[in-house]
Amino acid sequence: MTAITRHPASYRDPSGFVFRHFGDIYRMVNISYKEDYDLLMQSGLYTSLAEKKIMLSHTDVTAQFSLAPNAYKVIQPEAVPFWTYPYEWSFEQLKQAALLTLQLNKLALAQNMILKDATAYNIQFVAGKPILIDSLSFEKYTEGAPWKAFRQFCTHFVYPLLLQSKVEGLNPAIFSQYPDGISAKLTASLLPKSSKYNLNNWLYLYLPAKLEGKQDDSAKQRSISVSKTKILQNMEQLSGFIQKMKPPVVHSNWNHYYSETILSQEYLQFKEQTVAQWLKEKSPKTTVDVGCNTGVFSFIASQNSGQVVSLDTDPYSIDLLFLMAQKEGVKNLTTFVGDICNPAAAFGWNNAEQSALLSRLKGDMVLSLALIHHLALTKNVPLEMILETFANISTQYVIMEFVPKSDPRSQTLLQNKTDIFPSYTQADFETVAQQFFTIEKQTPMQGSERVLYLLKKGHL
Amino acid sequence: MSVQLLYIDPGSGSMLLQFIIGACLGVVFFFKTIVYRIKSIFRKEKNDTDTTSESK
Known part of the structure; x- marks a missing residue:
């Protein structure tokens, strides 16, 4: 076995590991996991989960490799179009991932x-829905044994959901700092006191918080047996608990953007038509919609490109977009909470377990619509830096809307600020853009003073 | 696009906790079943269609 490189994030599970071989991703199944793997495949569990598209399908490619003595199988999992992490998911995304995990356990x-x-x-989003990606997550059930992963389920799903449902404006990015999940004690201390008077909160949060830290492996406890019925009841209760959770009712600045703050219908219609037409002409493989809001243009992009990746800093807008995409049956759209001004870093051992946002975020088409004034006038990012970043995200095209200082929205942004932006004009924008791009098309936008540009990377 | 896979050992499974939760839920489900049965008596009189608790 030469030229295989273990994936830097795949070191925890003794059952196997993920590796790269000539650029492709494979999963090694170790001999120690043989019995469980065979049961997964032979019981029909794998087939039923893969058919339901709730577990990533894989192909057995053992024959292509000469195996080491401790290796049993090599499988090649189906590809995930765009990788996101739990700390980038909106509330509804995490909630669906949690319910999926319970459903998988029940079926298992x-x-x-x-x-x-x-x-x-272990969950990713493919075709707008959560899916289990770790083929080695199941093991044979032993009668009387409790669910080993129960605490992990709580710290990875129940507590982050509880926090996000009770604490308004919480950015899921904070969970990147709790890679092993957030503890019951910490969660309990962050929630309002009124949360105590609820059966589910008490059972799943305050009781575990009290028990947390006490030795769990005494001989007495090891003899405790929990029947399958009890495990199933526990999961049914958890599932009801999670289904009832809702994000806090927030009228965030962004999720009513189109209905309340858009300049005019004429402007919006013109913008939709122009963007759709340009996308159709270029028919990109992957469109990245930066600052997608509730995704009006992500939907347009989904009809005109292979995959669409949409991000916004506002988790409630992403919630709306995510649910709407599911309702409309859009299968090529991946949504997540992300901030282009503060992109998620590379986390984990050796900075190699979760990759940085900008190393994942690539597309042959990038949309930056009604965004530049926020970056330049609110965040003070110079035009050179903005355009350089977009030139790094895009492998080919960028559709960028220039919002001049005279625009009413820019005026709002500037009203409590001194105008320290002498070089934020359309002429400056064009000069800077041409350092990185060729201006292929440009059109003034009806009903506004804004200008829409189609930029192509490089020079003629 | 780089693929990242992560696996976390669940560690100790909080057996005592699951035992206590199991006992509490035993009581909860006992009463839930009674309530459900009583409700279903009235429901059947009004409507003959099958209303399973599964389809939430």
């Missing part, structure tokens, strides 16, 4: 298997 128990781990990092 019916085949006498059980999830041996329940980390949120």
Whole structure:
């Protein structure tokens, strides 16, 4: 076995590991996991989960490799179009991932298997829905044994959801600092006191917070047996608990943007038509919609490009977009909470377990619509830096809307600020843009003073 | 696009906790079943269609 490189994030599970071989991703199944793997494949559990598209399908490619003595199988999982992490998911995304994990466990128990781990990092979003990506998550269920991954399920799903449902404006990015999940004690201390008077909160949060830290492996406890019925009841209760959770009712600045603050219908119609037409002409493989808001243009992009990746800093806008995309059956759109001004870093061991946002965010088409004035006038980012970043995200095209200082929205942004932006004019924008791009098209936007540009990377 | 896979050992499974939760839920489900049965008596009189608790 030469030229295989273990993936830097795949070192925790003794059952196997993920590796790269000539650029492709494979998963090694170790001999120690043989019995569980065979049960997964032979019980029909794998087939039923893969058919339901709630577990990533894989192909057995063992024959292509000469295996080491401790290796059993090599499988090649289906590709995930765009990788996101739990700390980038909106509330509804995390909630669906949690419910999926419970559903998987229930289906597994019916085949006498059980999830041996329940980390949120085992879930990804494919075709707008959560899916289990770790093929080695199941093990044989032993009668009387409790669900090993129960605490992990709580710290990875229940507590982050509770916090996000009770604490208004919480950015999911904070969970990047709790890679092993957030503890019951910490969660309990952050929630309002009124949360105590609720059966589910008490059972799943305040009781565990009290028990947390006490030795869990005394001989007495090891003899405790929990029946399958009890595990199933526990999961049914958890599922009801999570289904009832809602994000706090927030009228965020952004999620009513189009209905309340848009300049005019004429402007919006013109913008929609022009963007749609340009996208159709270029028919990109991947469109990245930076600052997508509730995704009016992400939907337009989804009809005109292979994949669409949409990000916004406002988790409630992403919630709306995510749910709307599911309702409309849009399958090529990946949504997540992300901030282009403060992109998620590379986390984990050696900075290599979760990759930085800008190293993932690539597209042959990038949309930057009604965004530049926020970056330049609110965040004081110089035009050179803005255009350089977009030139790094895009491999080919950028559709960028220039919003001049005279625009009413820019005026709002500037009203409590001294105008320290002498070089924020349309002429400056064009000069700077041409350092990185060729201006292929440009059109003044009806009903406003804004200008829409189609930029192509490089020079003629 | 780089693929990242992560796996976290669940560690100790909080057996005592699951035992206590199991006991509490035993009581909860006992009463839920009674309430459900009583409700279903009235429901059947009004409507013959099958209303399983599964479809939430």
